[in-house]
Amino acid sequence: MSTSLQSRSVAGTLVRHFGLGVALIVAAAAVLLFSDPRWKHEQRAADAPKRVGMINYVSVPVLEVSEAGVLAGLKEAGFVDGKNIAITHYSAEGDRSTAIMIAKEAVGSDFDMIFTLSTPVLQAVANANVETQRTHVFTLSTDPWGAGVGISRENHSQHPPYMTGQGSLQPVASLYRLAREANSQLKKVGVAWNPAESNSEASTVMARAICKKLNIELVEVTVDSSSAVQDAAKALVSREVEAIWAGGDATVAPALDSLVAAARDGGIPVFTNMPTDVKQGALFSLGADYYEVGHAGGLLAARVLKGADPATIPVDNYAPEVLALNMIARDTFQSKWKFGADWPKRAKLIVDQAGAHQQQQAEMQAPAKP
Numbered sequence: 001m002s003t004s005l006q007s008r009s010v011a012g013t014l015v016r017h018f019g020l021g022v023a024l025i026v027a028a029a030a031v032l033l034f035s036d037p038r039w040k041h042e043q044r045a046a047d048a049p050k051r052v053g054m055i056n057y058v059s060v061p062v063l064e065v066s067e068a069g070v071l072a073g074l075k076e077a078g079f080v081d082g083k084n085i086a087i088t089h090y091s092a093e094g095d096r097s098t099a100i101m102i103a104k105e106a107v108g109s110d111f112d113m114i115f116t117l118s119t120p121v122l123q124a125v126a127n128a129n130v131e132t133q134r135t136h137v138f139t140l141s142t143d144p145w146g147a148g149v150g151i152s153r154e155n156h157s158q159h160p161p162y163m164t165g166q167g168s169l170q171p172v173a174s175l176y177r178l179a180r181e182a183n184s185q186l187k188k189v190g191v192a193w194n195p196a197e198s199n200s201e202a203s204t205v206m207a208r209a210i211c212k213k214l215n216i217e218l219v220e221v222t223v224d225s226s227s228a229v230q231d232a233a234k235a236l237v238s239r240e241v242e243a244i245w246a247g248g249d250a251t252v253a254p255a256l257d258s259l260v261a262a263a264r265d266g267g268i269p270v271f272t273n274m275p276t277d278v279k280q281g282a283l284f285s286l287g288a289d290y291y292e293v294g295h296a297g298g299l300l301a302a303r304v305l306k307g308a309d310p311a312t313i314p315v316d317n318y319a320p321e322v323l324a325l326n327m328i329a330r331d332t333f334q335s336k337w338k339f340g341a342d343w344p345k346r347a348k349l350i351v352d353q354a355g356a357h358q359q360q361q362a363e364m365q366a367p368a369k370p
Contacts (some may be wrong), residue, residue, distance in 0.1 A: 019103040027169070049086045050079065050305050055125065057118040057200040058094035060253045061276040066117055066140045066294035073298020079305060094226060094254050096120060096196075103128040113137060115301055116165075117294070119199040120250055123147055126163065137166030137304055139297030140290065142248055143202035144315055152314050161311035164304070166297060168319040170248055170290045171271040172206040178323075179243065179271055180214055182284070182337045190219040190236030190244045191257065192229055194251035203247035203273065229255035230262055237266030242336075246272040248287070256280050269333045275324035278351045283329040283337060288319035318357070324349035 054070070079085040090106065092099035103124035106114050114129070116122045116138045125136055126149035138144065144167045145153035152158035173180050180186055182350070191199045191207065211218040219241050221232040229252050236244055244263045246252055252259065253274070260281035263270045269283035277285050296318055304310055313362065325347045330339055343349065348359050 019326040022164065022300065036284050049084050052085060052092065052301070052305075053109060053111045053114045053118045054087050055090045055092070055099075055102055055106060055114065055121045057099060057120045058254055059091055060256075061279065062248075062274045062290050063117055063140065065276060066290040066297075069291040069294025069296075070115065070117070070139065070298040070301070072291075073300075074302055075298075076295075077299055077302030077306075079302055082086070085305070092121060092124075096124070096251070099124040100128070107132045107134055113141075113301060113305060115297075117297075118250055119144070119147055119197060122165070123149060123198075125151070129162070133160070133162040135310060136160075136163040136165075137297070137301045137303060137310070138163070139168070139293060139300075141165065141167055142169055142199035143167060146202055147198045156314035156316050157284045157312075159315050160163040161309075164300070164310040164313040165315055166293070166300065167315060167317045168290075168293050169317050170203050170206070170287055171319065171321055172203055172247060172273060174234060174321070175245075175271065175273055176207065176210045176214060176216070178217070178284065178286055179245075180338075181340055183242070184195035185336070186216060186242055187243045188217045190221065190233075190239065190241035192221045192223050192236065192244070192252055193247065193249045193350055194224060195222050196224065197250055200247065200249040200251075203249075207245065207247060223251055226251055226255040230258035231258045233262035234266075237262060238269065241268065243268050243283075244270045246270060246274070246282070248273050252296045256282075264332075265312065269329060269337060275322045275349055278324040278326040278329075278349060279356050281323075281326065282331060283326055283333060284339070284343075285322075287322060287324075287325040289322040292320050293318060323347045325351070327352040327361065 051110045056067055090102045092102055099121050107128045111134060113135045114125055116125050117140045119141045122141050122144060124139045145151050150160050193204050195201060208218055218240050219236060221234050221235050223229055230261055233244060256277060257280055260270050272282045272288040273283045275285045277289050323346050325339060325343060328351060350357050350359060
């Protein structure tokens with residue numbers, strides 16, 4: 001074979017190989033493109049229902065009430081599940097590892113928005129979403145500014161541009177002042193809390209501060225699982241605390257029944273920052289109206305679904321206060337604990353022998369910086 005023919009043969013082989021390589025690269029790129037949820041999102045019809053992944057941390061009354069508020073807010077703004085919005089509901093059932101897996105699945109799915117309720121799932125999604133940067137709206141987070149997800153405490157407009165939401169700092173100081181009003185001799189209060197929860201840490205820090213002002217000793221026992229709460233409560237009783245406080249810890253909340261039972265066996269009451277806790281035996285509670293918090297979160301999510309840029313929406317605090325009373329528990333502990341004369345009129349939720357009763361609407365508070 002001549003030199004020129006050999007050259008053309010070699011060149012032809014190279015071209016064929018090169019062409020095959022290009023074809024393989026193009027095919028691989030096509031597979032990646034078609035499998036990318038962001039490409040799928042762009043290909044959906046403009047009038048297709050908005051897809052939302054709604055992630056709750058655990059099935060407890062306060063989170064269920066808040067989720068109902070979210071759905072009501074969305075509906076009020078024109079978004080009805082099954083019509084112009086499609087909501088996929090997730091629950092981590094109180095397990096952080098499960099929350100992380102759900103967050104990764106949601107971030108990798110074809111959602112127009114991920115909506116989270118509570119700090120643990122806020123953190124899980126925020127960490128999984130750093131690269132994908134899917135739109136993320138959150139609510140029911142006591143202290144999102146301290147959650148380590150890039151939200152500035154000093155400047156509420158400074159946060160990841162694809163994320164926004166609202167905080168709901170608990171009125172811990174006001175609750176302790178009520179406790180002192182109910183028991184003027186109160187000197188020692190116990191708390192079980194999980195240091196892994198930034199929301200619980202924020203509440204505990206506030207409790208330490210107000211206890212110092214009121215000359216109340218705060219006895220702390222830490223827990224790392226809901227199964228440890230009962231033993232923690234018994235330990236607090238053995239240390240002769242006069243009451244146990246629960247501040248909204250997501251680890252303690254699922255075990256509130258056992259906490260209240262251990263306290264009752266020790267002859268002491270429980271007071272909390274979760275209004276619905278009076279239905280489970282707490283003596284009194286002062287906290288955010290979590291239905292209203294959820295409702296506001298739903299309206300916020302609707303704004304974003306309609307095109308508002310999350311980057312332009314500051315993460316402010318919204319915690320309209322609600323007082324809740326348990327008259328049955330009051331009768332049990334009336335030798336040392338007295339409700340103020342105006343408390344029943346101020347309360348939005350009262351539990352008595354006839355059941356739980358909703359009272360007048362609590363006065364709303366404007367969003368404010370913590």
